[in-house]
Amino acid sequence: MQIARTVEEFRALRASVPALGVVPTMGFLHEGHLSLVRRAKAECGAAAATIFVNPTQFAANEDFSTYPRSLERDLELLRAEGCDFVFAPDRVEAMYPPGFDIRIAVGGVTTMLEGAVRPGHFDGVATVVAKLLNITQPTRAYFGQKDAQQCVVVRKLVRDLNMPTEIVVCPTVREADGLAMSSRNAYLAPAERQAATILIRALRAAEALFQAGEREADALRQAMRAVLAGEPMAVVEYVSAAHPESLAELERIGAAGALLSLAARIGKTRLIDNLVLPPAG
């Protein structure tokens, strides 16, 4: 596995393979990230991961400075997966040199859900993903369904800017008790870790209602809220039953299916999760 610490170093590595699958990450890797690397390697022949905790997607009150970091361990895990290349910029200035003055605002799909709670977050994500895709020039880039709105934003970014990379969205990898794997789970104290399963339990309650024939979106949102209310440690930020592409809140679940999603704080830790209700037929 070869490690590039600068854009120039990565470009030299990129030129050595015909096709490349790229997995953008912020590091502190877990099985969710590794599942993406495995798929990139299987589908493209060569795989690369990027590791960069991007300051521009964190608001001033968020956890940029405390975000967990573990480069040596991450590199070991990637090596064990047969990852070919890693782009891990050695300083923030490698991505944002003096005079850097561009922000990409993707528009409509960034205003709700995560975008409403984290203003400016998706400008930071879209800008850094555009840079990472330009730097790594992937045949395909792999993202996790856990960050569902991010997937919608990235697909739109690539489509609207005619970027020649195919975006692949991969299933959310979960712990045995259903908790979606996330680097931020490391913040949870043992009692909080237990309480955190309330997110997937709320989503599954709404999914079960849907499977039993319920099509009123309000009933599904209510079902999620009711389950979340049973966990005193959970402070709910939003629950949503939205159109899977426009992310607009639905009145009824129609032929397109729906994205059920939610965000809650457990103590100081902010967690998100979602489930997709499939399209009809």
Ligand SMILES: Nc1ncnc2c1ncn2[C@@H]1O[C@H](COP(=O)(O)OP(=O)(O)OP(=O)(O)O)[C@@H](O)[C@H]1O
């Ligand atoms: N449980 C998971 N299953 C599948 N993919 C995941 C999972 N968790 C994260 N990913 C994906 O890995 C990529 C990098 O995510 P990131 O480094 O932010 O990790 P994270 O665990 O989501 O961290 P955070 O705690 O910041 O949400 C993203 O495309 C993300 O959707």
Ligand SMILES: CC(C)(CO)[C@@H](O)C(=O)[O-]
């Ligand atoms: C896509 C990403 C690597 C951009 O910083 C980040 O938002 C993430 O890890 O999901």
Ligand code: BAL
């Ligand atoms: N996994 C999405 C990155 C973030 O929360 O900033």
